[in-house]
Amino acid sequence: MRTRRRTLSYLLAFFPAVILAGILGSIIQTQFNLLAIGQIGPAIDFATRLETTLYDLQHFGPVYTAIIFVVFLLALPVAHLVVRVQKRQFYAWCAVATAIGLWVAFRLIDHFAPMPTLIAATRTTAGTLLLIFSSFMGGLFYAWLSRISRRYLPRSRAGN
Amino acid sequence: MLKPLFHHPARLLPLFLLCTVGLSANLVIADDGDYEEQLTELQSGFEYTELSQEIAFPWSLAVLPNSELLVTSRAGALWHLSAEGIVINNVMPELPELWIDGQAGLFDIALHPDFDTEPFIYLSYACGSLRANTTCLSRGHWNGSELQDIEPIFQAYPFKRGSAHYGGRIAFLPDNTLLLTLGDGFDYRERAQLLSDHLGTTVRIELNGEVPSDNPFIANPKALPEIFSYGHRNVQGVAWHPQLEQLFISEHGPRGGDEINRLRAGGNFGWPLITGGVDYTGARITPYRDLPGLHGPEVEWTPSIAPSGLIVYQGDEFSDWHGDLLVPALAGKQVARVRVNDTGAEVIDILFQDLNARIRDIRVEPATGALLLLVDAAEGKIIRVTKK
Numbered sequence: 001m002r003t004r005r006r007t008l009s010y011l012l013a014f015f016p017a018v019i020l021a022g023i024l025g026s027i028i029q030t031q032f033n034l035l036a037i038g039q040i041g042p043a044i045d046f047a048t049r050l051e052t053t054l055y056d057l058q059h060f061g062p063v064y065t066a067i068i069f070v071v072f073l074l075a076l077p078v079a080h081l082v083v084r085v086q087k088r089q090f091y092a093w094c095a096v097a098t099a100i101g102l103w104v105a106f107r108l109i110d111h112f113a114p115m116p117t118l119i120a121a122t123r124t125t126a127g128t129l130l131l132i133f134s135s136f137m138g139g140l141f142y143a144w145l146s147r148i149s150r151r152y153l154p155r156s157r158a159g160n
Numbered sequence: 161m162l163k164p165l166f167h168h169p170a171r172l173l174p175l176f177l178l179c180t181v182g183l184s185a186n187l188v189i190a191d192d193g194d195y196e197e198q199l200t201e202l203q204s205g206f207e208y209t210e211l212s213q214e215i216a217f218p219w220s221l222a223v224l225p226n227s228e229l230l231v232t233s234r235a236g237a238l239w240h241l242s243a244e245g246i247v248i249n250n251v252m253p254e255l256p257e258l259w260i261d262g263q264a265g266l267f268d269i270a271l272h273p274d275f276d277t278e279p280f281i282y283l284s285y286a287c288g289s290l291r292a293n294t295t296c297l298s299r300g301h302w303n304g305s306e307l308q309d310i311e312p313i314f315q316a317y318p319f320k321r322g323s324a325h326y327g328g329r330i331a332f333l334p335d336n337t338l339l340l341t342l343g344d345g346f347d348y349r350e351r352a353q354l355l356s357d358h359l360g361t362t363v364r365i366e367l368n369g370e371v372p373s374d375n376p377f378i379a380n381p382k383a384l385p386e387i388f389s390y391g392h393r394n395v396q397g398v399a400w401h402p403q404l405e406q407l408f409i410s411e412h413g414p415r416g417g418d419e420i421n422r423l424r425a426g427g428n429f430g431w432p433l434i435t436g437g438v439d440y441t442g443a444r445i446t447p448y449r450d451l452p453g454l455h456g457p458e459v460e461w462t463p464s465i466a467p468s469g470l471i472v473y474q475g476d477e478f479s480d481w482h483g484d485l486l487v488p489a490l491a492g493k494q495v496a497r498v499r500v501n502d503t504g505a506e507v508i509d510i511l512f513q514d515l516n517a518r519i520r521d522i523r524v525e526p527a528t529g530a531l532l533l534l535v536d537a538a539e540g541k542i543i544r545v546t547k548k
Contacts, residue, residue, distance in 0.1 A: 029443060030444070033443065033444065033445065033446075036350050037350075037432070037446050037448075039350070040350050040354075040433060041353075041433040052444050052447045056442075056443050056444055059444075060439070060441050060442045060444075062442075063441045064441070114324075115322075115346055116321065116322030116323070116346050116347050117322075118440065118441060119441055119443075120439055120443065120445070
């Protein structure tokens with residue numbers, strides 16, 4: 001029964017973590033694009049920045065979140081396996097696994113997609129690192145939330 | 161209920177595949193933009209004759225004075241065909257550093273404007289390697305059966321990574337100069353706004369590769385002297401309109417925002433500061449649709465049709481079309497007929513949708529005015545179009 005509670009806590013943490021990383025990544029991607037446009041054109045005012053950010057959350061966000069979803073689905077079990085052996089540093093392994101997972105995903109997508117680089121912000125090292133940071137934060141959030149939620153999940157009578 | 165999933169990881173596989181397929185569905189449109197059925201009735205008043213169906217991914221075609229055909233394939237071959245489409249020869253011209261990969265390869269072919277007395281053939285192509293490539297232009301002497309003495313006359317600066325967005329169309333202007341279209345290299349889109357390199361520009365050169373003294377940026381020490389216009393994404397068609405005495409180009413947008421532009425010397429056509437399209441991921445490329453000082457399109461297609469060539473029709477076979485632009489499309493699987501005048505342009509007809517074919521290029525048979533369509537496929541076709 002303790003295993004069931006633990007699994008449930010992981011699942012409860014998984015989806016919010018994916019959504020957080022997706023939103024964070026979408027916002028970062030927009031700011032990178034606007035930075036590039038601002039360097040060759042007029043300065044971007046706040047209203048334009050906000051409107052573009054919201055547009056991208058609506059239109060780019062789902063694509064990016066789908067990528068994050070697949071990455072987390074594959075990377076987090078790996079983190080769990082490592083932690084099972086090492087028996088510590090759960091937060092760090094979740095964050096690192098999702099960060100590395102997203103980097104691998106970028107490489108795979110750009111290898112198989114017809115264009116050289118699918119996500120414009122990943123054309124630069126800084127942009128790539130910041131998007132990976134969004135995944136890192138998502139992994140960290142997953143670890144934190146899964147621990148927190150386990151505390152509040154009801155204990156099964158059969159398990160006690 | 162979810163517990164068994166984690167106890168048996170193999171059961172997650174269908175879920176993963178579902179996600180992957182869902183994502184792929186979003187990305188598969190990336191090649192040429194998404195396209196939805198537009199307008200129209202299928203045309204039925206044409207007769208189609210297949211001249212050839214063995215050229216992989218034909219890119220361009222030139223009709224020799226004796227009506228024989230020279231066809232380039234992206235894979236690097238130059239095909240010499242009879243007027244009826246029978247293969248006479250198939251050679252790989254010795255182009256310096258020809259680079260074939262993705263969108264890279266052999267592109268356009270054009271005969272010298274005075275071909276009878278100066279039998280030069282111009283070929284545009286990608287040159288270099290995966291990590292360092294660009295668009296090149298060479299010319300060679302046609303001796304009636306093969307291309308000899310090939311010499312490079314232009315190489316776009318700088319070399320860049322990735323095999324996408326080369327432009328590569330050639331047009332001759334009435335003043336005996338040559339216009340070559342270029343692309344932004346995909347990953348370098350912001351540099352289309354710079355004059356210090358050739359990315360995202362068109363260039364105008366003499367027929368021997370020298371720089372004309374009246375090019376628009378010749379007096380600007382910070383600009384490359386060959387540049388004729390800038391702010392382009394990937395110009396895939398160019399033609400001189402003899403009646404209007406103006407140049408027109410067709411340009412690939414990203415996801416939406418394909419354009420016909422009226423080219424102006426020194427003009428900034430806005431990419432990527434203004435566009436009607438968005439990125440393949442759905443993200444905005446720019447918040448702007450128009451800005452002061454930047455030239456907007458005469459015609460825009462959103463969703464994309466991937467316009468892949470451009471001619472100004474001059475011929476007897478379809479005399480009603482005289483002076484109209486014919487714009488073949490890959491994703492759109494059509495030829496758009498665009499009527500232009502001094503002040504504007506509009507799509508007035510959509511042709512050849514019944515072929516259901518990605519049309520890479522369109523040419524006119526000078527003797528008859530019949531059209532020659534190049535179908536972009538591994539088993540590419542040349543289709544001759546006449547009235548029924």
